[in-house]
Amino acid sequence: MEPIIAMRHVDKWFGQFHVLKDINLEIKQREKIVICGPSGSGKSTLIRCINRLEEHQKGQIVVDGVELTNDLKNIEHTRREVGMVFQHFNLFPHMTVLENLTLAPIWVRKMPKAAAEERAMQMLLRVRIPEQASKYPGQLSGGQQQRVAIARSLCMNPKIMLFDEPTSALDPEMIKEVLDVMIELAREGMTMLCVSHEMGFARQVADRVIFMDQGEIIEQNEPHEFFNNPKSDRTKLFLSQILGH
């Protein structure tokens, strides 16, 4: 089967700093990937390249059959099909939850307002906060905001979802409610790429866990093997650091 995301020999620099080094990665439809690694290892940059929030300088990235180049049409196409959830939610604070959810469907997908609102309510139901529809993001807890952010992406009916450390800005008691939503999403067959340190989540849903360090993919394996039988020393060190206590 043709991979839905293919990265071939991708390199990226921030000025002199080599953030991504010869990344090769193929992701099949319905596959769930968790990317972990120490901070500054390039995990976020990697998934931000997939919807062109960051521009890669060498190599090729093909998403859903469309190659990412400077062509605005391709970028727009990719962004319509790829949803993204950020560490700091990035909800629009001047709009109600419902307006946050219907903005892109109305303006990008050209959906009629009523249909967009109906879909938004379905998505809110799915992330279990339909009663917050008319509130502003500032009135919600962190966990609720992140679930709204997930619902906002889902309203665009994306083929792929990117999660950039979705739980690291949350208070511990709110992490579970967000992870539950993500697990459900995974069960429904969404193609997912998560940058996350939630190893329990990785064990439960991931088809593959990828370990990155210093801009390189060091190791990738299915979760059981990855956690119980890591090959590289760097992976072992990292796992001992985050699981060690």
Next chain:
Amino acid sequence: MGGQGLSREFVGHLVALLGVALIAMACVVWLGVSPIEVSARQLFWAGILVLALSTLVAPAARWPNWQAQSGSALRWVRNNFFSNSWNALLTIVAVYFIVKLAPPAIDWLFVKATWGEATPEACRAAKGACWAMIQEKHRVIFFGRYPFFEHWRPLLGICLLVTMVLVSCFRRFWRPWIGLVWAGGSIAFFLVMWGGSLAVNYRTVAAVATVAAIAAGFKFAGPGSNLRSLFMAIAALLFVLAVGGGSILAVLDAIAKALFGSERVFSDLGAASFAIPTGLSFVPTALWGGLPLTLLLSVVGIIVSFPLAILLALGRRSKMPLIRTFCVGYIELIRGVPLISLLFVAAFLLPLFLPQGVEIGDLLRAQVAIILFAAAYLAEVIRGGLQAIPRGQFEAADALGLGYWQKMGKVVLPQAITIVIPPIVNTFIGLFKDTSLVSIVSLTDLLLATKDMAIADVNWRAFYAEGYIFAALIYFVFCFFMSQYSQHLERSFETGRRKRR
């Protein structure tokens, strides 16, 4: 320490009470009710000093609870004016200046003032403010050189402008149809101010059709739909025709000739026109003046410079070097030059550069200068707001697939502009007062009308202060309104958005 502290504070309270008693006596003496033979002034100052002394005995901040019940007026005086020695000193200085300045001011402004109708001689005899001068001259202050017996027309004009502004102040009216209100109101304003007869030709028709196309686009097509884009495109074409006039017709003719070999079809159509008489005498813009002129210049200045400023601010942050350079150059150039010099250029130099036969009225030229000037300042204010928006907001909009204008219009600008409401209104207030500079290109705005029309009268020349005070009051009313409205707007935007936790 408790007992000692209590007694000390008790003494302080008694001293303060004595001070208030002295001031009360001063009032009694001043009103002439008391038979005591002392000066009210000395009693008053003695009271103030005793109150100040009470802060040395015990500062008001350390008052115990039992005083909460005793004499709330005394408590209020001590807490607000004599809470400690430093504040007591400030109070004494402030009271001194008020006592020195307020009585003569009140005397001049109200007590000895001449109200209603009176002759200059009567005013001089009264030795107070001569409000009779305002009574006599208010019409020329308000309306400048506008023909005296037509003054109802500029009055109606003021009402139209003020009504449109007030209607636009309500957020619930911020709907597309407000554009129709402005279009209709502006047409009515110019009709009533100009009078004469209304020439209807292809340009008038195109202008009306532009508005109609925009209205239809909002009414019959959903947001972001292709149908709405089509309506907007038609509106843009019609607008170009209305503004471009003859040169557009010439282009159309050239195209028609190339395609069909026909001659001057469009130009002949363009020549067709008929006139609708309004029944009012024609008053050229050179005679417009006073408050309607000031309001027109500021209202149009604000409305047009605002979108222009947004474009300039966005342009300055653009990734495209050509656009960025142009915007930076424009902003820096205009900000580096005084408004007066811009007005001079617009009034005296611009006509020299214009091709033969093209004429732009004085009023329009001054208006354009004001717009260009205000836009440069506003652009920087708005750019400040744009800088304050976190990168995450841009990224979230990008990730959702919103295009540049959708991202800016729906996500970034609404937040950015809300942040900079105070400095935006600051700029608008500045613009409102700067319109008085158009007097140097001989437009009779409110201030020049006061100076040249009211004060210039030999009989009333002595009372220039009254004239300026009156003009200042009018300016103040409008500026104060803007300031209050800006605060109201800030509050209304903040509701519900701020974190409540």
